[in-house]
Amino acid sequence: MELFNGGNIALTDVPLLTAQEFRAEVIRRCRLDARLINFFGSPEDRQDVRLFAILGEDEGGGLQILSTKILSEYPSYESLTKDLLQANLFEREIAEQWAIMPVGHPWLKPLRYHANYRGVPDLWPDIKQRTIPGSYPFYFVGGEEVHEVGVGPVHAGIIEPGHFRFQCHGEEILHLEIQLGYQHRGIEPLMCGKDLKRSVLLSESIAGDTSLGHSIAFCEVIESLSGCLIPSRAQAVRAVGLELERLANHVGDLGAMGMDAGFLPTSSYFGRMRGDYLNLLLSLVGNRFGKGLCRPGGVLFDIDAAMSNEFCRKLKEYKKEFDSVSDLLFSQSSVLARFEDIGSISMKDAKMLGLVGPAGRASQLETDVRINYSSGMWQFHHVPISLGVTGDVYSRALVKRQEVLRSLEFLLKILPSLPSGEIFTPVTSMAKDTLAISLVEGWRGEIAHVGITDAQGNLSRYKIKDPSFHNWPALSLAMRNQEISDFPLCNKSFNLSYCGHDL
Amino acid sequence: MLKIIKTLFQQGCRTLPFPKGNAPSFPARYRGCPIIARDPESLDIGKITFIPDSDVRYSNDYRMAAAKREHLIITKNEKVLAAALNREMLRIFGRSLKLRQVSAGGCNSCELDLNVLNTPVFALGRFGIQFVASPRHADGIVVTGPISRNMREALLKTYEAMPGPKIVIAVGSCAISGGIFLGSPEVSGGLETIIPVDLFIPGCPPHPLTILDGLLRLLGKIKS
DSSP states (O other): OOEEETTTTEEGGGGOHHHHHHHHHHHHHHTTEEEEEEEEEEGGGGGGGEEEEEEEEEEHHHHHEEEEEEEETTTTEETTTOGGGGHHHHHHHHHHHHEEEEETTTTOOOOOOOOOSSSSSSSSTTTTTTOOOTTTTOOOOSSSSSEEEEOOOSEEEEOHHHHHEEETTTTEEEEEEOOOOTTOHHHHHHHSOOOHHHHHHHHHHHGGGGHHHHHHHHHHHHHHHOOOOOOOOHHHHHHHHHHHHHHHHHHHHHHHHHHTTHHHHHHHHHHHHHHHHHHHHHHHSTTTTTTTTTTTTESSOOOOOOHHHHHHHHHHHHHHHHHHHHHHTTTOOHHHHHTTTOOOHHHHHHHHHTTTTHHHTTOOOOOOOOHTOGGGGGGSSSSOOOOOOOHHHHHHHHHHHHHHHHHHHHHHHHGGOOOOOOOOOOOOOOSSSEEEEEEEEEEEEEEEEEEEEESSSSEEEEEEETTTTHHHHHHHHHHHHHBBGGHHHHHHHHHHOOHHHOO | OHHHHHHHHHOOOOOTTTTTTTOOOOOTTTSEEEESSSSSSSEETTOOOOOOOOOOOOOOOOOOSSSSSGGEEEEEEEEOOOOOOOOOHHHHHHOEEEEEEESOOOOHHHHHHHHHSSTTTTGGGGEEEEEOOOOOGSSSSEEEOOOOOGGGHHHHHHHHSSSSOOOOEEHHHHHOOOGTTTTTTTBOSSGGGTTSEEEEEEEESSHHHHHHHHHHHHSSOOOO
16 A cells, blocks of 8 residues: 555555465565565554554655554464564564564564563563663674673763673674663653643654654654644744754764774864754754754744844855865875775665665665655755765765765755745644654654554554664674774764664 | 864864853753742742743753752742852862763763763863763763663662762753653653762753753852
């Protein structure tokens, strides 16, 4: 069944296949030209669970939705992962959230260590009591001179918690296993129910560095379910916010990558310049991370002529500074020597894992929601795609540098000619028994939110997917046969979200 | 090399004159400490997430850090900001304070704005304050996030690994009270329910200047 970004569909219209047909169809399409955008369970009567798969055909921009029902008497189905690696984390999530066994999953383990949402015995009986890394049997490499390095959950810097377990031979990493879940706050169940006022605040705190990306996705789901068409001026203000968020983070990332390559001047400059973009968000919204801008129905803050002029003037200034500092970074042979051929992901592997965002584009994957599934302002103002070829740290840095320039161009184009009109339309009640989807290209890549309503028109299931969910396995893969001292640099080049993954 | 020097001159010195000079001005829409208009009213700034709200008026006052949880419940006339540590503690930490940061279920915005203190703009090092890599090297911990169930043990271990005397700082609404996540079975109701806290810095997230102001008050470098 065909959908579009920001579209909705009555639950009765979603094709319902048998588990075998569902499995075969998802795998068949993903082998053709589709990619698994989302795969999740939703509760039904009698403790049954309906599994939904949302597939995206990046080239044609089509979204397909399929579903199957897992009866509570037989809470299992044949795992897709062994034939479709993209399904790996999704299946682990389903197993944990709904206590449904993906039979034949090659490496089944919990993601976030919480009790299931169905109220039945968990697949891992003592899951609530376990402390995460201690009692879990990590993949182990044996042999003479092979040693293990464990890092986290509390890291050396000011960053989020996660556990990394390296199997090394001397300095060489043979295998890296990443165990997350420490940031799990149980957001998805909190999003449901009647109180949308709280849900929108939660959406801003799914990942604070992506407050705008996630809150735009949430608002679009609610607007789709309630048939609300927001004014184009509101769409434009959202686009300004989202691009400022991208600019701040990409600029900060380039600084951090320079730092981990041992080149401090650009890390200081970029670190400060990141703040310039956050301060623009502060002028616009009153919060450096854009918390409080988006609400279902539009935006709460307008950009008047004076502010738009001021933003344009500043952005032109920032562009000059960015050009000068990025030129400095990319002309240092010592930096390039650290960036090149480190942590490479081939296009084939990137496709196999279903990478999204700059990490995918650095490996030549032409996936960008703003282009493939454009909505809002991006339907009228196109942003050219930025692709890298080599898939290494250098390529990821280059893509980010290019995207900073593209975002600046985009902002300088739309700010002087914002559409006139209102910035807010009140939302009405939501359609009953309906599913809506929204995709947003956050700075890390594709954010996908799905909302499902019950017979009363309240949210009964809310599924959040942060781009990091696709990209964490790529970090493990990128580290194979690299030196352990390359890890911080590689990690920064992906800069994935812990809380966006843990929810 | 010439390029490095050239860029160095282009960039210049960007460090704020604060606290000797004035604090930078905030834009009109900045939501700082709320204004309480009438007398019996009060507001717990350790719980709110500083959202645009027609019921709450915000000032542009960035100073909000308090030493006691109850001081975050502000009324019309009263706002008690954090005072300096006692003399003995100041003797130990006044000129060198090493902190360990623990992110425990946060959304990463508090963490990012803590990181900002290390940029040349705020240059935290000039006050003798430094974030260190190990709790063994630390005099105190800065905790962010609503203390998720899965981070509780790691937080306690980090706390216990620090040699005494030690100080504990809660940054952000989540760490202070659970914030927006309060009520989820996966998080706690604030850091103080787990370990004693010496400084509360409210905000969602607090502006870097709010955090810096709090740290400097604790060290007696800013006085009310």
